[in-house]
Amino acid sequence: MADVNRGNRPLSPHLSIYRPQLTSMTSILTRITGNALLISSLLVVWWFLSAATSPEYFAYADGVLTSWFGDLVMTLSLWGLWYHTLAGLRHLIWDQGIGLDLDTAYKLGYAVIVGSVVLTLLTIAIV
Numbered sequence: 030m031a032d033v034n035r036g037n038r039p040l041s042p043h044l045s046i047y048r049p050q051l052t053s054m055t056s057i058l059t060r061i062t063g064n065a066l067l068i069s070s071l072l073v074v075w076w077f078l079s080a081a082t083s084p085e086y087f088a089y090a091d092g093v094l095t096s097w098f099g100d101l102v103m104t105l106s107l108w109g110l111w112y113h114t115l116a117g118l119r120h121l122i123w124d125q126g127i128g129l130d131l132d133t134a135y136k137l138g139y140a141v142i143v144g145s146v147v148l149t150l151l152t153i154a155i156v
Contacts, residue, residue, distance in 0.1 A: 051138045059116040062109035069106035072099075107152060112145035 072094065079090035093099050119137045122128050128137055 052134055055116060055138045055141060059113060062113045062116075065109050066106060066113060069102060069109070072102065104149070104153070108145055108149040111148040111152070112141065115141040115144050115148075 076087075076090050076094055079087045094103065119128075119141055122137065123134075128134060
């Protein structure tokens with residue numbers, strides 16, 4: 030029999046009481062950084078293709094990527110690369126059945142966040 034009160038019920042009552050957790054936020058951020066890395070890699074490919082096209086076009090593309098906006102995008106891409114790499118290592122650890130308890134999962138989540146920032150700053154300092 031059809032539910033006649035279907036239109037009177039809230040669609041997603043869990044959204045009003047849901048509190049974001051570190052594990053869910055790091056998982057979402059892993060997906061976001063993966064997609065952002067795709068976009069930044071397309072910028073690098075554009076830069077290489079411009080070098081193969083003409084000196085004028087390369088000067089334009091190089092000017093974009095070495096501007097303050099390009100520096101910001103590439104720095105955030107570097108952080109995204111380190112974050113995505115460390116989050117992948119965390120998932121490899123989880124795939125082995127290690128660190129699945131809540132305390133260890135939170136420690137690994139914080140390690141991914143702090144580690145990605147530290148590795149980004151080290152990479153910038155070295156390069």
